[in-house]
Amino acid sequence: MKQTWIVFKRELGGYFATPVAYVFLVVYLILSGVFTWYIGGFYERDQADLQTFFLYHPWLYLALIPALSMRMWAEERRSGTIELLLTLPIEMAHAVVGKFLAAWCFVGVALALTTTEWLTVNYLGEPDNGIIVAGYVGSMLMAGGFLAIGSCISALTKNQVIAFVITVVACLGFILSGFPAVLDMFQWAPEFLIEATRSFSFLTHFAAITRGVIDARDLVFFTSLIVFFLYINAVFVDLKKAD
Amino acid sequence: MIEIRNLTKKFGPFTAVDDISFTVEQGEVLGFLGPNGAGKSTTMKMLTGFLAPTHGTAIVCGHDVRTEPRAVKANIGYLPEGAPLYPDMTPLSLLRFVAEIRGYSGTRRNQRIDEVVALVHLESVLHQRIETLSKGFKRRVGLAQAILHDPEVLILDEPTDGLDPNQKHDVRALIKQMAPGKVIVLSTHILEEVEQVCTRAIIIAEGRLCFDGTPEEFRSESRHHHAVSLTVKTETAPDAAQALESLESVATVEVLPSANGTSSFMLFPRENASLVRDVNRFVHDKGWELEHLHVEQGRLDDVFREITQGAASTV
DSSP states (O other): OOHHHHHHHHHHHHHHHHHHHHHHHHHHHHHHHHHHIIIIIHHTTTTOOHHHHHHTTHHHHHHHHHHHHHHHHHHHHHHHHHHHHHTTSHHHHHHHHHHHHHHHHHHHHHHHHHHHOOOOOOOOOOOHHHHHHHHHHHHHHHHHHHHHEEEEEETSSSSSHHHHHHHHHHHHHHHHHOOHHHHTTTTOOOHHHHHHHHHOOHHHHHHHHHHTTTOOOHOOOOOOOOHHHHHHHHHHHHHTTTT | EEEEEEEEETTEEEEEEEEEEEETTTTTTEEEETTTTTSHHHHHHHHSSSSSOOEEEEEEEEEEEOOHHHHHHHHHEEOOOOOOOOOOHHHHHHHHHHHTTOOOOOHHHHHHHHHHHHTTTOOTTOOOOOSOOHHHHHHHHHHHHHHHTOSSSSEEEETTOOOHHHHHHHHHHHHHHTTSSEEEEESSOOOOHHHHHOEEEEEEEETTTEEEEOOOHHHHTTTTTTTTEEEEEGGOOOTTHHHHHHHTEEEEEEOOOOOOEEEEEEEEOOOTOHHHHHHHHHHHHTTTEEEEEEEOOHHHHHOOOOOOOHHTTTT
């Protein structure tokens, strides 16, 4: 636990030691503002809620989370610091979880900076703040899912660009699997397969949470997905560390 | 302190380390020699718990690296090859990170960092980002993190590689200073380094151990060990080669290229012969004009090539 915390601190500090963190935060805030107020048509909808804000989060994360996760292990392996890290008296789980939590916390910082939009809706009208809180929880969980996938893929390559591209494709798969257009393509398939595909969609679970209902099924989905990918992540690091 | 038992590592069909066994005791500085790709780094990586052995194991301070890797890691200070460090951190933040992972906190942590920083002279760059530091400073940061917890076992993979002669000297001095009371294993390409720093040398080639002994023993493997090189004025010694060959203590005479008007020879001794005394008396008796007389210590490069290529040709 303590070792995880120390790794976490170093990793989080690492984000802010480079311009990466600031570029990420600025781009995230600008894009989420643009999506909410312009593309999402906040004013035209004439409703005091943040539906348009959360609606675009999966797409925002699709572009930005892989950029954050691509360096997590790829860079350690490329520069050889993985040897420094893994010959310290820590377990693999400390390193994997510490790194993941730092990245997740960083997304949390980005998300926290959007509370200005929350305040704005409260100034303009009387939104249902419970739904908004649920939206934030859902957004965090979805970000965690993307990050766990990205961290796992980052362990497979020394090349950050490859890690980025593959993570985008993998995450896109998890988003699209809930799209009606995609599910229609599986018309021929037995019902349970369509249901299974749908149940793996981030979109389905995220949409359920942003409606204001934090269902245990959605929580279990995201947490088990994170745990699963972090476990695979540790296995990959162990397999690939010597290359 | 370190006991390596039948250590083997295979990468697919390739055997990087092949059934190596040896032990290292406290106070020893073990020089690990071998050509590139011989398995030096792989052995060190297994010893430090970074790689799992395919067969065999290593016992470090009573802990088996296969079953208690964390205890092994806690007892070892390790400088990986090329001294990889986080480029975005400063030496201070890196040392703090390592110190905390190694269980130091608060004033004890700061105290220990101060001691190590003074030992490797890092004061001037403590707050600079590591990526902006020179190679010499980076290596010192790497050493600092390795000795931070005053480990009983220190494993250094090519600690002087890529450093200038002054920096090499500093690192060697530091290693010597730390040697008493510790086990130090270091790998190197520089044969002279083994003589200067190590109490024992191990050579591996093709993953197998092919020499284990003191640096002096290593040198005495050389054909040139205790050979005498001799240069005389040719006009005073017309038939020097034949005359020298007649000497009882001389096994063979080799004619060396020499400057105009002089003749040079390399004289190889018979077993247990005190060649230099005999040669000296001989030259004196014959009235040859001596230009140069030197007792060879043995050529490390030759021994190294002989041992490692000998091992390669048996495969």
